Amino acid sequence: MITRSAYRQAQQRAAQLLRQIGIALRDAELEAIAVADFGLGELDESGAQILTLLDTAEIAAKLIVLFPDQTLPEHRHPRLGDYPGKAETLRCEWGVVYVYTPGPATPNPLGHPPNHRRGTYTVWHETVLHPGQQITLAPNTLHWFQAGSQGCVVWSFSSRAVDVQDVFTDPDIVRVTVIEEEGR
Numbered sequence: 098m099i100t101r102s103a104y105r106q107a108q109q110r111a112a113q114l115l116r117q118i119g120i121a122l123r124d125a126e127l128e129a130i131a132v133a134d135f136g137l138g139e140l141d142e143s144g145a146q147i148l149t150l151l152d153t154a155e156i157a158a159k160l161i162v163l164f165p166d167q168t169l170p171e172h173r174h175p176r177l178g179d180y181p182g183k184a185e186t187l188r189c190e191w192g193v194v195y196v197y198t199p200g201p202a203t204p205n206p207l208g209h210p211p212n213h214r215r216g217t218y219t220v221w222h223e224t225v226l227h228p229g230q231q232i233t234l235a236p237n238t239l240h241w242f243q244a245g246s247q248g249c250v251v252w253s254f255s256s257r258a259v260d261v262q263d264v265f266t267d268p269d270i271v272r273v274t275v276i277e278e279e280g281r
């Protein structure tokens with residue numbers, strides 16, 4: 098749950114960063130930035146701001162803004178019937194992002210998910226992406242990522258996105274953001 102004002106604030110902060118780094122975006126796109134708190138109510142630690150540029154039955158293109166040290170929690174994009182699941186390429190546009198996937202655990206990883214949720218982070222093979230670097234994830238691959246201390250802007254290019262079907266490791270997560278309307 099997130100309050101309407103916190104939601105708006107996160108939208109505006111993300112929009113400001115996207116404008117500042119010079120990506121050509123329309124006002125309507127910036128106003129439609131989705132804020133995901135994953136139902137955890139701790140947006141600064143666990144969350145993401147997502148601008149969808151293209152979302153069809155075949156492909157999706159999104160910009161993901163993470164604030165400093167903000168973590169997008171561990172999840173995978175499962176098979177859905179005949180669809181093998183979302184294959185996703187993450188490309189860093191600005192800042193630094195630490196991406197974690199299955200494989201040998203990286204000693205002394207740079208990422209540090211919220212302490213009280215640490216047990217829900219199970220893959221620790223680290224890839225550090227700087228601007229212009231990217232990683233491609235096969236469908237159903239567990240992954241999570243965290244911004245460096247300045248935040249980050251990351252492109253997500255993928256096959257069909259079905260966000261509500263994403264499977265998160267943390268059982269407390271609810272993918273649909275619930276906005277709490279404040280006093281009248």
Ligand code: ZN
Binds near residue numbers: 172174185240
């Ligand atoms: Zn993903």
